Amino acid sequence: MKRKIILHLALISCIALISSAIAMTLVFYQVCFEQIKHEVTTDTHLIRNSMAFSNPYDTSHVSAMYGSLDDDALRLTWINANGDVLFDNDTNELEMQNHLNRPEIQQALKTGEGSSTRHSQTSQYDTYYHAVVLDNGTIVRVSMHIQTLRDVFISIIPVIIGILVLIFLVCVWVGNVLTRELLKPLTAVAQNYDNSLHKVRYKELEPVMQMLRTQHEKILSAATSRQDFTANVTHELKTPITAISGYAELIENNIVSQSETQRLAAQIRKSAARLLTLVCDIIQLSELDHQELPHHFENVDLYCLAREACNTLESVARSKNITLSCEGEALCVTGDASLLREMIENLIQNAITYNKAGGVVCVCVQRTEGRPTLIVKDTGIGISTDQQAHIFERFYRVDKGRSRQTGGTGLGLAIVKHIADIHSAHIDVISALNKGSEFRVQF
Numbered sequence: 001m002k003r004k005i006i007l008h009l010a011l012i013s014c015i016a017l018i019s020s021a022i023a024m025t026l027v028f029y030q031v032c033f034e035q036i037k038h039e040v041t042t043d044t045h046l047i048r049n050s051m052a053f054s055n056p057y058d059t060s061h062v063s064a065m066y067g068s069l070d071d072d073a074l075r076l077t078w079i080n081a082n083g084d085v086l087f088d089n090d091t092n093e094l095e096m097q098n099h100l101n102r103p104e105i106q107q108a109l110k111t112g113e114g115s116s117t118r119h120s121q122t123s124q125y126d127t128y129y130h131a132v133v134l135d136n137g138t139i140v141r142v143s144m145h146i147q148t149l150r151d152v153f154i155s156i157i158p159v160i161i162g163i164l165v166l167i168f169l170v171c172v173w174v175g176n177v178l179t180r181e182l183l184k185p186l187t188a189v190a191q192n193y194d195n196s197l198h199k200v201r202y203k204e205l206e207p208v209m210q211m212l213r214t215q216h217e218k219i220l221s222a223a224t225s226r227q228d229f230t231a232n233v234t235h236e237l238k239t240p241i242t243a244i245s246g247y248a249e250l251i252e253n254n255i256v257s258q259s260e261t262q263r264l265a266a267q268i269r270k271s272a273a274r275l276l277t278l279v280c281d282i283i284q285l286s287e288l289d290h291q292e293l294p295h296h297f298e299n300v301d302l303y304c305l306a307r308e309a310c311n312t313l314e315s316v317a318r319s320k321n322i323t324l325s326c327e328g329e330a331l332c333v334t335g336d337a338s339l340l341r342e343m344i345e346n347l348i349q350n351a352i353t354y355n356k357a358g359g360v361v362c363v364c365v366q367r368t369e370g371r372p373t374l375i376v377k378d379t380g381i382g383i384s385t386d387q388q389a390h391i392f393e394r395f396y397r398v399d400k401g402r403s404r405q406t407g408g409t410g411l412g413l414a415i416v417k418h419i420a421d422i423h424s425a426h427i428d429v430i431s432a433l434n435k436g437s438e439f440r441v442q443f
Helices: 002-050 059-068 103-111 147-190 205-250 256-291 302-321 337-353 400-406 412-422
Strands: 076-078 083-089 111-119 127-133 139-146 295-300 325-328 333-334 360-368 371-380 427-432 437-442
Touching: 002 076, 002 127, 002 139, 002 147, 083 400, 103 111, 103 127, 111 333, 205 256, 295 302, 295 337, 302 325, 302 337, 302 360, 302 371, 302 427, 337 360, 337 371, 337 412, 337 437, 412 427, 412 437
Parallel strands: 325 360
Antiparallel strands: 076 083, 076 139, 111 127, 127 139, 295 333, 360 371, 371 437, 427 437
């Protein structure tokens, strides 16, 4: 993070510096060029006035007056009407070419005054030229070297390099300060998690802190649930194991009669069956907890699954003098057929277990609010309002005595809730004491 901040700051600063340098170079070049134009034009007019009556065939007085001009500043060239160079303070005029075709000379011959900018082959510089025609027909041209844009830019490169080094050092310092300030809230959370989650130094970090709070609460809730689950599992497993151990000990020591031995053997078998059911439910719940496990989702006829579940549990309901019926229409949902069948069977089994003799269990598949819905309704003992919020918790039983008699594990509705969640279905219950219950699973 620190490295990224420093690199981004340095990159932005470098781009800004280079852009500014280019802009300043262009402005500086333009200002210098205008200044040189003004200076050369002014000097040309001054020299023209001083040479107004010069003899074009006598250059001695011109040489005496302007031969000592600074070669690096103004360059004076005196040209006759034919373009021949009469005098040049920078170069031997005998070695110079005819200047008649030079742009500034041509313009001066036409309008009396002309100027141009070009690369001089003689001096090898970009040069500004200004020429005027004297009264005697000769031409005076004054020129001055101009730094090229490249030369101007090259001249400021050392300054740019120095500033870049300074900017990099500043960026490193600013990056360290920014990183330290930005990480302070997170560092505080790492050092004192519980207290720091409620203190947000920057409002921009509020979403992050909110997410951390949510995750923290989920972790604490999961830890609490895991502890409760472990305690409940230990307690639930201990009961049948203790019973099996106690009955086996009585039989082993021949403390009971032969007829009593058969009764104890039946109790051992019953406890073992309950233990097996409990272990199977725990394993299934554990598998459902692992959401990464693959599920075979496909189009499933919900009514067909309900009919199959009713047929499976018909004998159980009949043995308890309970009427089990299934009605509705064929409605397809996307889901895992085996899990959905397990969910329906658990709901029906629960309705049978907590029903009354001569009661009714009705399973219905219909469309409510445009969505497929499974309804399992019974005329059983019902669930009080304060208990309805807990019925999907693991090992929670509405009637513990009846549940133990029937071999219930207290995990049936927890499994139902997990399966509903896997299928993104909503499950709720409508119930009242002694008036029965109605479970609705809406897909």
